Amino acid sequence: MARTKVSIPAWSSQWVFIMAAVGSAVGLGNIWKFPYIAGDNGGGAFVIVYLACIFLIGLPILIAEISLGRAGKANPVQAMRNNALNNNASKAWTGLGINGVIAGLLILSFYTVIAGLALAYFFKSLQGGFLAMDANEAQTLFNSEVASPWVLGFWHTLFMLFTLLIVARGVRAGLEKAINFMMPGLLMILLVLLGYATMTGSFGQSVSFMFRADFSQLTWNAVLVAMGHAFFTLSIGLGTMMAYGAYVGRKMSIVQASVWIVVMDTLIAIMAGLIIFSIVFANALEPGAGPGLLFQTLPIAFGQMAGGWVFGSLFFLLVVMAALSSAISLLEPAVSWLEQRGRYSRAQATALLGAFTWFIGLGTVLSFNYWESVYIFGERNVFATLDFLTSSLMLPLGGLLIAVFAAWTWQKSKRAEVLYFSNQLFQQFFDTSLRYFTPFAVLVVFAFNLALGWLWTSVILIVGIVAYLGYAWRCHQAQAG
Ligand code: PFF
Numbered sequence: 001m002a003r004t005k006v007s008i009p010a011w012s013s014q015w016v017f018i019m020a021a022v023g024s025a026v027g028l029g030n031i032w033k034f035p036y037i038a039g040d041n042g043g044g045a046f047v048i049v050y051l052a053c054i055f056l057i058g059l060p061i062l063i064a065e066i067s068l069g070r071a072g073k074a075n076p077v078q079a080m081r082n083n084a085l086n087n088n089a090s091k092a093w094t095g096l097g098i099n100g101v102i103a104g105l106l107i108l109s110f111y112t113v114i115a116g117l118a119l120a121y122f123f124k125s126l127q128g129g130f131l132a133m134d135a136n137e138a139q140t141l142f143n144s145e146v147a148s149p150w151v152l153g154f155w156h157t158l159f160m161l162f163t164l165l166i167v168a169r170g171v172r173a174g175l176e177k178a179i180n181f182m183m184p185g186l187l188m189i190l191l192v193l194l195g196y197a198t199m200t201g202s203f204g205q206s207v208s209f210m211f212r213a214d215f216s217q218l219t220w221n222a223v224l225v226a227m228g229h230a231f232f233t234l235s236i237g238l239g240t241m242m243a244y245g246a247y248v249g250r251k252m253s254i255v256q257a258s259v260w261i262v263v264m265d266t267l268i269a270i271m272a273g274l275i276i277f278s279i280v281f282a283n284a285l286e287p288g289a290g291p292g293l294l295f296q297t298l299p300i301a302f303g304q305m306a307g308g309w310v311f312g313s314l315f316f317l318l319v320v321m322a323a324l325s326s327a328i329s330l331l332e333p334a335v336s337w338l339e340q341r342g343r344y345s346r347a348q349a350t351a352l353l354g355a356f357t358w359f360i361g362l363g364t365v366l367s368f369n370y371w372e373s374v375y376i377f378g379e380r381n382v383f384a385t386l387d388f389l390t391s392s393l394m395l396p397l398g399g400l401l402i403a404v405f406a407a408w409t410w411q412k413s414k415r416a417e418v419l420y421f422s423n424q425l426f427q428q429f430f431d432t433s434l435r436y437f438t439p440f441a442v443l444v445v446f447a448f449n450l451a452l453g454w455l456w457t458s459v460i461l462i463v464g465i466v467a468y469l470g471y472a473w474r475c476h477q478a479q480a481g
Contacts, residue, residue, distance in 0.1 A: 006340055008073055009171040014252040016176055018260045019183045020329070021066075021235075021244055025265040026186070027326030028114055029233040031319050032294045034269040035276045037225055039287040042217035043209045047270075049223055053230035054266055057441050060433040061236045061399050063258045064406035067419040069245025070254065071410075075336035076100045076239030079246060080405075088478075089409045096401045100239025101334045103394040105353065107238070108330040109360040110386050112163065113368075115323035116155030117295060120145055122316035125302065130312050133303030142296050146368035153365045159320075160358045163327040167335055168350040171247055175328055182321045189318040190268065193275045196311055202281035206274050209287060220448075227445045232391050233265060235326070237398035239333040246336075255421055275315075279305075294319070331357070360386075392449040400442040404468070407434035408475035439468055 011017040038046055071086070072079025077097035084093040124130065124141070133141070146152055166174045197203050231237045248254065276298065280287050283301040287293075302312030331353065338349035363371070367383035376385040406415070421427035447460040 006342060008340075009247055010249050011247045011252075012172065012176060014249075014257060016179065017244065017248055017252060018257050018264075020175060020179045020325075021241065021257065021261045022264045023179050023183055023322075023325030024235045024240055024244065024329030025233060025261055025326075026268045027322045028111065028118075028319070029229065029326075030265065030269040031272045031276075031322055032114065032118075032291075033229065034233065035273045036288075036290055036293040037229060038210065038273055039277070039293060040290060041219070041222040041225060042214065043287075044211050044213035045215045045218040046222050046226060047210055047273075048213050049218065050226040050229065051266065053227045053441075054234065054262060056433060057227065057399075057438050058230045058234045058236060059258060059262050060430050061231075061402055061438060062234055062241060062261060063255055063419070063430060064434060065236055065239075065241040065402050066245035066248065066254050066258060067415070068402065068406065068410075069242035070248045071414070071418045072242070073246055075246065075340050076242040076333045077337050078340060079242055083405070083410070086414055087409055087411050089405075093401075093405060093409070096398060096405070097239055097242070097333075097337075099394055099398050099401075100237070100242065101337055103238040103390045103398065104240060104330045104333045105357045106360065106386050106394075107390045108163075108327060109357045110364040110383055111323065111327055111330060112159045112358075113152065113156045113361055113364045113383075115320065115327060116152065116157075116159040117145060118316055118319040118323060119159055120151075120155045121295065121299070122313060122320055125299075125309065125312035125316055128309055130299045130303040130308060133300055135300055138296050138300045138303075141299065142292065145295075149362075149365050149369055152368060153362065156361050156365055157358065159324075159327070160354060160361070162324060163331060164350050164354040166324070166328050167331050167354075168347045170346055175332070178328065179325060182325050186318060186321045186325075189314050189321075190271055190275075193311065193315060193318070194271055196307075197275045197278035200278045200282035202278045203274070205281045206277035209277050209281070210270065210273050224445055224448050227441060228391055228396065228449070231395040231399055233269065234262065235329060237395040237402065238390075239398070240329045243333040243336050244329065254419055255426070388449075393446070396442045396446050396449070400439055400446070403434045403438040403442070404471065407431065407439075408472050411479065435472070440465070443468070 011020065038050075068083055069076070069079055072082040074082060075097070077094055080097040081091060081094045083089075084091055129141070166178045168174065169177075197206065235241055245254070276293065277287055279301045280293075280297060283304055285297050285301065289297045298315065299312065302308035302315070305311065331350070334353050335346065335349045338344055338353060339346045344352065363382035364386065367381040371381055374381055376382055377388065380388055421430065443461060443464045447464065450460060
């Protein structure tokens with residue numbers, strides 16, 4: 001296996017690894033996006049489809065991605081090169097790592113803008129800025145926060161600096177320390193808020209909104225949204241989990257860790273949904289308020305409720321911490337790649353990549369004001385284009401390639417060195433999902449996201465499936481011979 005120029009660090013324990021991976025998975029996707037897409041898509045039936053995607057597609061890819069990181073023992077680019085060399089496969093597999101490194105930086109560039117807004121709201125709440133707020137004032141507050149590129153840019157910069165400070169210190173002194181502090185804090189705040197939600201008088205309504213399944217409301221589009229979100233929320237498909245997997249020691253169980261990650265991520269998303277909808281219903285607000293749910297709807301509720309100052313501040317602190325533990329994981333694949341090439345120290349690599357990503361983020365900052373209607377791709381401004389490019393194309397593409405490599409290219413004996421199942425049935429489920437189910441599901445999402453109509457969708461699907469089967473057949477023949 002080709003060596004990297006610097007030695008690879010390791011997590012100090014299995015538990016720390018699980019917390020770091022949960023920290024990566026739990027973020028804006030759980031607290032900001034999941035509740036509003038569940039709200040937009042009618043609640044219960046959507047949640048069931050989402051859960052199915054998480055366990056049937058997400059979990060196997062997560063296990064495969066972490067295992068590929070551990071087997072390749074390097075940053076995603078080098079790890080995929082090592083894995084390809086070890087399995088007599090084409091070096092083109094390195095592209096999977098490169099796709100991830102680039103997607104991570106692009107996501108980070110807009111992630112810090114939204115997270116920066118949450119940071120601004122946290123300080124607003126601390127200063128009593130939501131007191132007695134009505135719908136108009138909430139709208140005005142949001143507009144004034146995003147209208148000025150200077151204000152939004154300031155929070156984007158501040159949040160980016162926090163991220164860089166942690167990543168620059170390295171795996172043990174930076175990532176681990178931050179995670180050890182943030183994850184317990186995050187869980188505590190979540191429990192306090194959940195306790196509060198049960199006392200609003202609307203908790204029951206919130207539970208039935210999230211779990212009462214009315215399949216007549218479910219659309220195909222909702223299924224696609226659920227599948228796409230499963231990738232985003234579990235941080236799979238872009239090498240983050242591969243980078244984290246490289247720091248996993250020999251004795252740690254990847255399967256067990258992955259089950260923990262998936263269960264915790266799901267529980268936290270559901271808890272966040274229950275909290276938010278309890279507050280929304282208790283204040284007679286609109287659950288399907290879209291992306292503004294967090295920033296335009298909740299402050300009204302915090303402004304009206306008793307103790308809103310405390311709960312509002314706690315809530316936005318929760319969002320900031322969750323986003324920060326995800327942001328560091330978005331930067332890690334790129335920083336570890338640049339650092340392990342040997343020309344730059346970790347601090348230099350972090351500063352360089354951070355500055356680059358911060359600069360790209362200015363495009364998203366401007367998308368909320370001056371460039372709101374400057375369209376890049378279809379009717380999408382810079383922010384919407386970056387979101388579409390990464391969440392709808394690069395992540396599913398990464399997921400597909402991980403599944404294909406793990407299922408077909410990875411030789412069984414090599415795989416067994418890093419990945420073992422104590423349960424036969426689970427292993428079979430894993431293999432079947434990666435071989436057939438996952439690629440098909442991803443291809444469908446992909447085709448729908450890309451295609452402009454049914455005709456193109458069908459063409460892309462058919463070409464994709466034929467190419468896939470051809471590749472699988474070749475690998476099968478090579479392994480048999
Ligand atoms: N999983 C994070 C969230 O739900 O907010 C976002 C994310 C982090 C996506 C890291 C991808 C990633 F590699």
